[in-house]
Amino acid sequence: MGDKMVNILLVEDDEVDVMNVKRAFKKNNVTNPLYVCNNGLEALNFLRGERDPSIIEIPKIILLDLNMPKMGGIEFLREIRKDDKLKNISVFVMTTSNEDKDKVDAYNLNVAGYILKPLSMERFIEAVSTLNNYWKLCEFPDK
Amino acid sequence: MxxxxxxxxxxxxxxxxxxxxxxxxxxxxxxxxxxxxxxxxxxxxxxxxxxxxxxxxxxxxxxxxxxxxxxxxxxxxxxxxxxxxxxxxxxxxxxxxxxxxxxxxxxxxxxxxxxxxxxxxxxxxxxxxxxxxxxxxxxxxxxxxxxxxxxxxxxxxxxxxxxxxxxxxxxxxxxxxxxxxxxxxxxxxxxxxxxxxxxxxxxxxxxxxxxVLLGILSIYITNVTIIKPIKELSSILDEVGAGKIISFQSHIARADEIGEMITSAQKVVQGFKTKEQVANAIGKGDYDIKVPMLSRRDRLGKALSEMKDNLKRSKEKEAENIKSLEAYTNRLEKKNKELDQFAYITSHDLKSPLRGINNLTEWIQEDMGESLSPDSAKYFQMLRGRVHRMENLINSILKYSRAGKTNENQEETSSKELVYEALNSLEIPENTSILVDETLPIVETNRRDLLEVMMVFLSNAINHNTSVEPVINITYKTSGSLIEFCIADNGPGISAEFHEKIFTIFQTLERRDDVENIGAGLAIGKKIIEDYGGKVWVESSPGNGARFFFTWPSPQFHA
Structure with a gap:
């Protein structure tokens, strides 16, 4: 179980936030392969193998920001839920938006969780740790 | 014969x-x-x-x-x-x-x-x-x-x-x-x-x-041919005078003066009838109808014609007004949308750089470790404090901009329960006494709106109370279809010059560095109350505590 690392895709446009996630991963000794896309469109291209055909395994987990240029998080979610190959991916929304509308939209598109980005680093590390424990516990289909 | x-x-x-x-x-x-x-x-x-x-x-x-x-x-x-x-x-x-x-x-x-x-x-x-x-x-x-x-x-x-x-x-x-x-x-x-x-x-x-016979005959003929028609005509004219417009037809073709009189009366009635039809048509909005003139001296016709023209003009003006009002409404709606958009942008786009700054300072502090001077560490701490305040300010703007009457879920709600609910979610210092009027009435409201308002006033009363033994008293009275709530405290009191100011957003009476307080609560409460058609005011003077009043509509009054 532990030796099988699932790929993780981070869709985030803010460089600091990307660093933040990477740092939190490091702190929590999360070693899963992490791919980064800067917006929804890029992430879609990536998942459909148009950017890097060498990726063998489609990421099982996506950490998704909502407010991004070109294609926002909710729009991206709609796209992958329509795509037969991608609709099973677990998506965790990590956002600053505390809007009810965003939360409702996200859960309607079957997200695994909706996490508000805390201001302090410490609490974010805690959150990532919890997530790590969660997806370590979960079984994912092979293909 | x-x-x-x-x-x-x-x-x-x-x-x-x-x-x-x-x-x-x-x-x-x-x-x-x-x-x-x-x-x-x-x-x-x-x-x-x-x-x-x-x-x-x-x-x-x-x-x-x-x-x-x-x-x-x-x-x-x-x-x-x-x-x-x-x-x-x-x-x-x-x-x-x-x-x-x-x-x-x-x-x-x-x-x-x-x-x-x-x-x-x-x-x-x-x-x-x-x-x-x-x-x-x-x-x-x-x-x-x-x-x-x-x-x-x-x-x-x-x-x-x-x-x-x-x-x-x-x-x-x-x-x-x-x-x-x-x-x-x-x-x-x-x-x-x-x-x-x-x-x-x-x-x-x-x-x-x-x-004698001739006399009787002449009286009879006078009666039949003159007096009776005149009487009938005058009763018809009376009715016309009373505003009832009836058309009548003389049953005998006659060429005498009575006949002329009947013809004249018919003309009058016919004139009235035409005018009535025209007036009806105008009333129904037909402003292009031609007002028939009986003669050049037809003053009623002239008046009607003028009325029609005036109506037409005012209708056109009204249409213009409606148009401009619609345009205004559209502009207003657009502005409102922009305001919403603005609030949304504030909540996300302004907050993410803030978080970035926060993260970066933490990383710097982490990376530098022991080599950071205590002063610098303190400055970093203060920097993060200001970042947090900024975030709170942004959140308050968002909250204030969204505050108002929620039209959904308006129901009969016990205000007493709402007060207790608000008190339960607040941190209340040990020695504080809170007195709640057990007869607090049932009001018609969206639960969350009134709860929000109660939270504002209760937290205000608790947080700013510097008394050794804080006492907070929640009472009400009925005035007409309004319920007047009163939240009284024995805090420091507010001098009269600030009674208006405290309800303005981001206005605080103390330095934020001393008491971390955004100063949006009362403004948000006021906005919700006024959206419900209520009023809010304070009675207070320094050293005598403060009594906050607000009215809440009670469409169905329950004793």
Whole structure:
């Protein structure tokens, strides 16, 4: 179980936030392969193998920001839920938006969780740790 | 037939009709007067006739009769003994008197009514000629006194005397009858006179009757043809005057003044009716209808036309206003959307760089570790404090911009429960006493809105209370359809100059560095209360605590 690392895709446009996630991963000794896309469109291209055909395994987990240029998080979610190959991916929304509308939209598109980005680093590390424990516990289909 | 007469009358002017009726009455009076005058004349003529011929005729007959009797008497006397005077008298009668008398009688009997009398007298006259012959013979026999001695002659005379006597007796009788007959003729004439007078009285009666009849007829005709139509017309005009517009049709075609009046009234009503139709059309929004003008002096028509034009203008203006109002509303809606968008942007786009700054400072601090001076560490701490404050400010803006009446889930809610719910979610220092009026009413609200408001005032009362033993008192009273809540505390109090200011967003009475307070709560509470149509105010002075009041509508009041 532990030796099988699932790929993780981070869709985030803010460089600091990307660093933040990477740092939190490091702190929590999360070693899963992490791919980064800067917006929804890029992430879609990536998942459909148009950017890097060498990726063998489609990421099982996506950490998704909502407010991004070109294609926002909710729009991206709609796209992958329509795509037969991608609709099973677990998506965790990590956002600053505390809007009810965003939360409702996200859960309607079957997200695994909706996490508000805390201001302090410490609490974010805690959150990532919890997530790590969660997806370590979960079984994912092979293909 | 009477109807035909009436119809003919309707075609005449009233003046003509009146003239005709006057003429008729005058004619009747004239005819009857003439007839009366004629009758009177007739009677008078008879009277004159009687007066002029009755007595003379009767007297003449009498005289005639006497004359005959006298002559008989004389003859008889002379037959007995001679008398020169009597003999002379008799001869005079024979010679002149008789003829004169006879002619007088016959002359008086010229009246047609006396023809019989005349005939009889002529008959008598013929018989008397014979008598006269006998008398003359008698005189001839006894022509001397000697002859009276002569018996033969006396005998002869006696025979003659008897004849004469008999004959004269007969004629006397006839003449008496004739007298009576003449009297009866005059009586007949007299009765004719009376008959003419009777006729005259009948005629007068008939005239009075005819005049009365004509009067009644003229009154009836006046009533039917003038008074009744005028009354009907005036009652119709009364109704028109009262505002009821009825059309009416005269059932008789008439050319007189009444007919003209009816035509005029019809014109008036028709004018009103047209105006009514036009006014209705205008009322229904047809501003292009042409207002028919009765004449150039038609003031109502002019007024209506002006009204129509004014209405049309004001409608156009109104349409313009609506258009500009719509444009304004659209602009407002757009602004509202922009404001929403702004709030959204603030909550995300402004917050993420903040978080970035926060993260970066933490990483710097982490990476530098022990090499960071205590002062720098403190500065980093303060930097992060300001970042947190900034985030709170942004969140407050967002909250304030979204605060207001929620139209969904308006229901009857116990305000008491809401107060307890708010108190449960607040951190309350140990020694604080909170007194809640147990009769706090049921209000109609969205739970979250009133809860938010209660939280604002309760947290305000708790957080700013510097008293050793804080006391907070929640009460209410009813004023009309509003519930007036009061949250009183025994805190430091607020001086009057800040009573308005505290309800403005981001206005705080203390330094944020001393008491970390954003200063949005009361502003948010005020916004929600005012959105519900309520009011909020504070009664306070320094050192005497503060009493915050706000009103909340209670559409259905529950005691």
């Amino acid at each position: 009477f109807q035909a007469l009436l119809n003919r009358m309707y075609r005449m002017k009233i003046g003509t009709r009146t003239a005709i009726s006057y003429f008729a009455v005058i004619m009747v009076v004239l005819i009857f007067t003439t007839a009366s005058v004629l009758l009177l004349q007739y009677g008078k003529n008879i009277d004159i006739k009687i007066a002029s011929s009755f007595s003379p005729v009767i007297n003449a007959i009498k005289d005639y009769q006497y004359l005959i009797e006298e002559s008989g008497r004389l003859s008889i006397d002379l037959s007995i003994q001679p008398n020169a005077a009597k003999k002379l008298r008799l001869q005079k009668i024979h010679d002149r008197i008789y003829t004169r008398q006879k002619l007088q009688v016959i002359g008086l009997c010229q009246e047609p009514g006396l023809a019989d009398v005349k005939k009889r007298i002529i008959g008598v006259d013929k018989r008397f000629e014979l008598i006269m012959t006998n008398e003359k013979a008698l005189l001839a026999i006894l022509d001397s006194s000697v002859a009276y001695q002569d018996t033969t002659k006396m005998r002869e005379a006696l025979v003659l005397r008897d004849k004469i006597e008999t004959e004269i007796g007969k004629q006397k009788l006839i003449l008496s009858e004739t007298s009576l007959q003449a009297i009866s003729v005059f009586n007949k004439l007299d009765s004719q006179k009376f008959a003419s007078y009777r006729t005259l009285s009948y005629l007068l009666m008939v005239m009075i009757f005819v005049i």
